[in-house]
Amino acid sequence: MKNFKKVLAVAVAAVMMAACFASCNGEKQTGIRVGGIGPITGGAAIYGQAVKNAAEMAVEEINALDSDIKFDFKMEDDEHDAEKSVNAYNTLKDWGMQILMGTVTSGPCTAVSTETNADNIFTLTPSASSTDVIGGYKDEDGNTIERKDNVFQMCFSDPNQGTASAQYISEQKLATKVAVIYNNADNYSTGIYQKFDAEAKARNLEIVSVGTCTDETTDFKTQLNAAKQAGADLVFLPIYYTPASLILKQAKDIDYAPKFFGVDGMDGILTVENFDTSLAEGVMLLTPFSADAEDEKTQNFVKNYKEKYGDVPNQFAADAYDCMYALYELCKAQGITMDMTAEEINDKLCAQITADDFTFDGLTGTGMKWSESGEVSKAPMAVVIENGEYVGM
Template identity: 55%
Template sequence: MKKKFVSFAMAMVMVLGLAACGEKKAETPAQTPAETPAEAAGSTFKLGTIGPLTGDAAIYGQAVANGAKIAVDEINASDSAIKFEFQSQDDEADGEKSVNAYNTLMDWGMQVMVGPTTTGASIAVSAQANADRTFMLTPSASSVDVIDGKDNVFQVCFTDPNQGTGAADYIAENMAGAKVAVIYRNDDAYSQGIRDTFVSEAGAKGLEVVYEGTFTADTATDFSVQLTGAQSAGADTVFLPIYYQPASVILNQANAMGYAPTFFGVDGMDGILTMEGFDTALAEGVMLLTPFSADADDERTQNFVKTYQDQFGDTPNQFAADAYDGVYIVKAALEAAGCTGDMSAADICEALVGVMPSISVDGLTGAGMTWDASGAVSKAPMAVIIENGTYVLP
């Protein structure tokens, strides 16, 4: 089937009120100490972030910590009355360790949080933050379970259901006659959530899903059965609602067996181009859903990319951009609520909960971002294509 790529925004017209979901090396410490001193009594806030700075998902957590730091540094260097002290904690993408990291930050005096990074960790921490009445804005956790029933928890990225809906709508509208296979991880809330909505929407759109294959964290090293099943079923498009690590294995094994369908990914695949040891030529032509492209030519994006590259030696991914936006979202909310740095975390939380549905923020990952009372964000996504080892706008 001929690969046809057009702006993903066309496919998202039907998803009004959408709320979707650079690698530093191993020497990154498990804990980054406070980066910036208090500069103005009464207007300086302790901001913490949590993510996997080490381990298999370190690309995500390092990007979040880096993006947040750039935003904090910019704000502290500006004439803003709002200033931040900043600290990042490592959770290795583990829920229990993430709660421990959260408690460490609370002992430090954290007043607002931009984190955690991954969905499982965020589900665990959101329950504790809700009980403590700590304001939580996750830059990249996309499951609705993170925000469900928690009025103090908000998201920067797209939700899982809307990623699934958007992907199905795009394929149905722009890849007519596609025979689709789905390979997903059935012990992961992120992957399962996107798959469930994708399959439901695909059926409603008359899209033909000819094969589904599953895997778990323990079986993510060999996809020969799933790929053979997809190929035998005649799938010319393979939808991958998964993270970049298993996606890299799938692309390697598909290439080895001579199977070359259109691979269609989601935001969790961002990071595959900076994965150590991965041949980026294997990702040629892969499309993925993302709110951010480092190749965008607007001044704000290019300034961010340059700063990131100068400081960290890598090109920022969407996780870095989401975290950068997250800090500015917190700043806008603090300003709108009239908060001061001498307020307790609980008092700040109640004030921010009250203003979040009324603010609008222009960021790297979306113009005019708004939030409803559920904590979900509304912003327009886009798709990028991997060409010659870079993300390219269609």
């Protein structure tokens, strides 16, 4: 009987291997194949899902345009894990991917961008903000990792956000004594904090208290009390919106009412379930996208997205939407066709995106330009929450 089990196991394994050997490339190609990778399942699924929805919407719109550029889009799940992300990338390569729009989160993107760099597949990430994603970033001591020269970002890089926040706070004279609460088990949060710290020192902005938390922290009273006792009149929160909503609630509980300043991870705080949005009144955040913006482009996007998926798009959705349109503009400018190899496309798009005369107007900024470093340059936008809505500052 033991043998039966073994034979069965081997047979199953053999069938699976056979399934894997055959690189299924059955679908007919109808456009330039753009792959997407992001967390569709797991803890970070909200980001991947937003990117997937917005990118699919953008591709539908682009394909309906009267233009030679058509896209085939396919998104694969990586569960916010580098190993799964590389697997997803290989699956997309089997599919015949020519351009990568991804990956959504920083950690996995760092691993995948090394692969795309080695394989010469043009990469534009909507939201992976770590500098390790693009590489080549030099810190004050000249320490660096190699630049991955075909990888570009649509979002601000972490250091840019940290630096811009410190600049904004000191230029607008929002505070003199600042407290920081950041997640020291998180790539994104730590990256922003370090740059904020450096810039704040340079600008004589006094950081009076630094509190740390982890992914599992739900009680922030210790950190808040420390900030209160140190007399901080502004608390900088480079963290995601779920813990931020708890902080706002608990600050009220201890009668501590400083100004709160967040970055793009704070975007979404008004949509947290069972969260009293009146607590968020007066909270400032640095975000490239606000769903309440008045311009026609944003309003159309928000309207269509709501119709299609039933909820208000967040910044990740906007970044992904911009990515697809940026790719469209790039491909159009270089006359990319779907029969070109990924390598040819890569060379042309790299030259185009860094060209002096190339600028892109999207939802998350106007006149965006990319430098050789892979970082985007666009004006940071700060908003303040008033009456449950984002208002530009």
